[in-house]
Amino acid sequence: MDKGSTGMTIGIDLGDRKSHVCVLDADGKVVKRDIVQTTRTAFEGWFGKRARCRVVLEASGHSRWSSRLLLELGFEVLVANPRRLPEIYGQTRKNDPLDAERLARLGRLDPGLLHPIEHRSDAAQLGLVAIKVREALVRTRTRLVTSIRGTAKMFGIRVPACDAAQFHRKAAEALTDELLGMVQPLIDTLDELAVRIKACEKQLEEFAREVYPETEQLRQVAGVGPITSLAFVLTIENPKRFKRSRDVAPYLGLVPKQDQSGSIDKELGITKAGNKLLRGLLVQSAQYILGRCQRRRGARRRRSGPRSASRADSQCSCTASGSRARSTNRSDTERSPPRRAVPANLRTTRP
Numbered sequence: 014m015d016k017g018s019t020g021m022t023i024g025i026d027l028g029d030r031k032s033h034v035c036v037l038d039a040d041g042k043v044v045k046r047d048i049v050q051t052t053r054t055a056f057e058g059w060f061g062k063r064a065r066c067r068v069v070l071e072a073s074g075h076s077r078w079s080s081r082l083l084l085e086l087g088f089e090v091l092v093a094n095p096r097r098l099p100e101i102y103g104q105t106r107k108n109d110p111l112d113a114e115r116l117a118r119l120g121r122l123d124p125g126l127l128h129p130i131e132h133r134s135d136a137a138q139l140g141l142v143a144i145k146v147r148e149a150l151v152r153t154r155t156r157l158v159t160s161i162r163g164t165a166k167m168f169g170i171r172v173p174a175c176d177a178a179q180f181h182r183k184a185a186e187a188l189t190d191e192l193l194g195m196v197q198p199l200i201d202t203l204d205e206l207a208v209r210i211k212a213c214e215k216q217l218e219e220f221a222r223e224v225y226p227e228t229e230q231l232r233q234v235a236g237v238g239p240i241t242s243l244a245f246v247l248t249i250e251n252p253k254r255f256k257r258s259r260d261v262a263p264y265l266g267l268v269p270k271q272d273q274s275g276s277i278d279k280e281l282g283i284t285k286a287g288n289k290l291l292r293g294l295l296v297q298s299a300q301y302i303l304g305r306c307q308r309r310r311g312a313r314r315r316r317s318g319p320r321s322a323s324r325a326d327s328q329c330s331c332t333a334s335g336s337r338a339r340s341t342n343r344s345d346t347e348r349s350p351p352r353r354a355v356p357a358n359l360r361t362t363r364p
Contacts, residue, residue, distance in 0.1 A: 023063075023088075024117025025070040026109045027051060027079065034059070035113040037121055046110060051075055056082055069120035069127065071095045077132050091120050093127035096286060131254075137247045140220065141290075144244050147213040148290060151177075154206045157199050168192055178207045217243060236301035241294040248291045265292050 020039030025032055028051055036045040049059045056079060068083050070076055071093040080090045119126045158180050165172055165188060175183045181203035221228040221243040231242035255261055262268050266286035272279040
């Protein structure tokens with residue numbers, strides 16, 4: 014779909030309560046600026062009276078429902094990726110009306126500059142919400158455990174190391190009666206959280222098995238459970254939008270940043286783009302796999318001596334070395350140039 018018979022382009026800077034709108038004509042001149050309440054009723058009233066054209070907005074908390082509403086009204090909608098818009102966030106003069114105008118101008122000139130995104134389906138989004146609910150409960154439990162451990166240390170008490178689901182029992186046994194009476198509300202909350210987290214995990218496992226059976230294939234990898242596999246399937250959703258399987262890692266922010274100019278090619282950390290929750294789950298799975306290799310290496314060392322252990326080292330390090338080799342475009346020899354040979358007449362000999 015083109016920009017319509019009118020040739021107009023509309024840019025919207027979505028706000029939590031109010032959104033700024035800028036309308037450009039076919040020649041790129043601003044013909045109208047306005048402020049619209051960020052509600053479905055206000056959007057239907059304002060855009061329902063407009064001629065159908067291209068509308069540009071950036072991804073945000075309100076972009077999901079607003080973009081779908083505009084599509085239903087017959088507009089061509091482009092949802093810009095805010096991480097890829099230095100023309101907006103890199104400006105020294107930045108405000109909501111100017112942001113709306115810049116979005117409209119970028120959408121009018123070249124939509125590719127916006128790096129448009131597509132929102133997930135309702136089913137996939139609801140599944141991710143269930144995973145985030147469980148993540149929020151786990152994060153709350155971790156904070157409570159840390160608080161109780163810190164309080165106990167002030168009185169010279171150390172709660173034994175244990176699984177987080179059993180911490181409230183271990184803490185009740187280790188604390189004194191006086192201290193237990195003060196932190197009892199936290200102990201009771203931990204008990205309730207353990208029940209709720211277990212129920213969430215059971216619900217997610219049943220949901221993955223019934224609705225997304227393809228997660229069973231991912232769970233064949235050691236360290237990948239129902240939550241990680243389900244989060245991966247829901248986040249990717251449509252694998253056909255990736256030309257190659259290697260494009261998934263950059264999409265999740267698991268590849269190094271690039272800063273190359275001439276002969277200078279810096280080694281930087283990963284981009285950390287994309288879904289933060291899924292990236293964290295994948296890193297945890299990788300840590301489990303590497304830890305499993307280390308435990309296996311230690312067991313072989315204790316059982317068979319150093320010679321067998323060296324063979325186990327080479328087998329277990331293949332995964333880490335392979336990933337490091339794929340994550341950079343430069344070889345070890347390019348990073349560390351070989352030493353030059355010293356001429357014979359300049360060599361010194363010991364007395």
